Amino acid sequence: MPISPDQQAEIDDLRAQPKPTLRAVSEGMETHLYKAHEVLDHGFIRVIDYMGDDAAICQAARVSYGKGTKSVQNDEGLIRYLMRHWHSTPFEMCEIKLHVKLPVFVARQWIRHRTANVNEYSARYSILDREFYIPEAGNLAAQSVINNQGRGEALSGEEAARVLEYLKGDAARCYDHYAEMIDQEGQQGLARELARMNLPANIYTQWYWKVDLHNLFHFLRLRADAHAQYEIRVYADAICKVVADWVPAAYGAFEDYRMGGANLSGKAIDCVRRMLKGEKVTQETSGMSKGEWREFEGIIG
Ligand SMILES: Cc1cc2nc3c(=O)[nH]c(=O)nc-3n(C[C@H](O)[C@H](O)[C@H](O)COP(=O)(O)OP(=O)(O)OC[C@H]3O[C@@H](n4cnc5c(N)ncnc54)[C@H](O)[C@@H]3O)c2cc1C
Numbered sequence: 001m002p003i004s005p006d007q008q009a010e011i012d013d014l015r016a017q018p019k020p021t022l023r024a025v026s027e028g029m030e031t032h033l034y035k036a037h038e039v040l041d042h043g044f045i046r047v048i049d050y051m052g053d054d055a056a057i058c059q060a061a062r063v064s065y066g067k068g069t070k071s072v073q074n075d076e077g078l079i080r081y082l083m084r085h086w087h088s089t090p091f092e093m094c095e096i097k098l099h100v101k102l103p104v105f106v107a108r109q110w111i112r113h114r115t116a117n118v119n120e121y122s123a124r125y126s127i128l129d130r131e132f133y134i135p136e137a138g139n140l141a142a143q144s145v146i147n148n149q150g151r152g153e154a155l156s157g158e159e160a161a162r163v164l165e166y167l168k169g170d171a172a173r174c175y176d177h178y179a180e181m182i183d184q185e186g187q188q189g190l191a192r193e194l195a196r197m198n199l200p201a202n203i204y205t206q207w208y209w210k211v212d213l214h215n216l217f218h219f220l221r222l223r224a225d226a227h228a229q230y231e232i233r234v235y236a237d238a239i240c241k242v243v244a245d246w247v248p249a250a251y252g253a254f255e256d257y258r259m260g261g262a263n264l265s266g267k268a269i270d271c272v273r274r275m276l277k278g279e280k281v282t283q284e285t286s287g288m289s290k291g292e293w294r295e296f297e298g299i300i301g
Helices: 005-015 054-061 072-084 089-093 104-110 157-182 192-198 213-223 230-246 248-259 266-276 290-300
Strands: 036-039 043-051 095-103 117-120 141-143 151-154 204-212
Touching: 036 230, 043 230, 054 072, 054 089, 054 248, 072 089, 072 248, 089 204, 089 213, 095 104, 095 213, 095 230, 104 204, 104 230, 157 192, 204 213, 213 230, 213 248, 230 248, 266 290
Parallel strands: none
Antiparallel strands: 036 043, 043 095, 095 204, 117 204, 141 151
16 A cells, blocks of 8 residues: 555645745645655655746746746746756756655666665664565566567466466565564564565665756656666656646756657768758668667657
8 A cells, every 4th residue: 555544644634734935836736745646556756845946947047136037938938948958057946855655676776866865764773564566467578589678578377377476475475584583572583674685676665855857857868768667667757747747847848858859969960961852871871880770760760
C-alpha cells in the first residue's frame, strides 16, 4: 500500500491548513502539494515544498527589482529563448522537494543524478516495511535480443507464472529471515544495519529529494525517455505531470526543445542540406557509422 490511512490523515491535515505568504505561488503546484501520486505497486512521488514559478525564471533572467514579468506572451518567449540557448541559470532559481518511495534497484539508477540533495530512510535505524516491487504481467518481459540494456516481448503462460513465483517467494523468504534475525524473541538480535544485507533489490526505500528545475529537466530528459528502464520512467512521467502544472511555460519549452527536439552532428546537418538539395544520401555516402545513420534516420523519419 503506497500510503496508509494514518499517513493520508496527516497529509489531509497539512492540506487543510493553508498559510498566507508573500512568496511566489504557483496555483498549479498548490493542487499537488503534499498529495501522493502512486507509482508502481507500492511507490509514490509527492511534492513537499517548492520555490518559484515561471515568473521567477523571468525575474532572474531580467535581474528585476520587482516581479520581472511582462505579458504572458513576452515571458513565454523569454523562457523559450533561455531554453533554446541553454541559458540554464534562470531555471536553477526554481526548486522542488519531493518525497519518493521507490524500489532499491530504481533508487540506484536515480542516485546517479548527483546534482540533487538527498536524505534516505535509514535501514540502520528503522526496520524496512515488507513491501516488494512485483511487476505486472505485461511488464514481465524477456531479455531483448537487439539491446543488451533492454527488454523484449512479455513472458507468458507457465514461464511468466514461474518467474512471478520466484520473485514473490524469494522476497518473502528473505524478508522472513531478515525479520527473524532482527527479532530474537526478547534477546538482542542481529543489528539492523547487518540484517538488511539479506534483502532483495526490489524492496522499497524512501527519500526526500530536492533539486533545482534545470537539473530536474536534465533528469527528466534522461529518465522520461524511451531508452530509460520502465520502472524509473514511470516515476519520471509522474514528475513530468507535476512540473507541467508548476511551471507550464518552462515545461512547454522543455517538451519542445529537449524531449521533442534532437541534436544533430555536423555530418548529419550536412546530410540534411544535401537531401534538401535533392541528393539521395545513403549511409555509405553520409560519412556516418551504421549506428549514427540508424539514429539519424530515426530522427528525420
Ligand atoms: C538510459 C541510461 C543508461 C545508463 N546506463 C548506465 C550504465 O550502464 N552504467 C552506469 O554506470 N551508468 C549508466 N547510466 C547513468 C549515466 O551514465 C549517468 O551517470 C546518469 O544518467 C546521471 O547523468 P549526469 O551525470 O549527467 O547527471 P547529474 O549527476 O545530475 O549531473 C548533471 C550534470 O552536472 C554536471 N556534473 C555533475 N557532477 C559533475 C562532476 N563531478 N564533474 C563534472 N560535471 C558534473 C554534468 O554536466 C552532468 O551532466 C545510464 C543512464 C541512462 C539514462
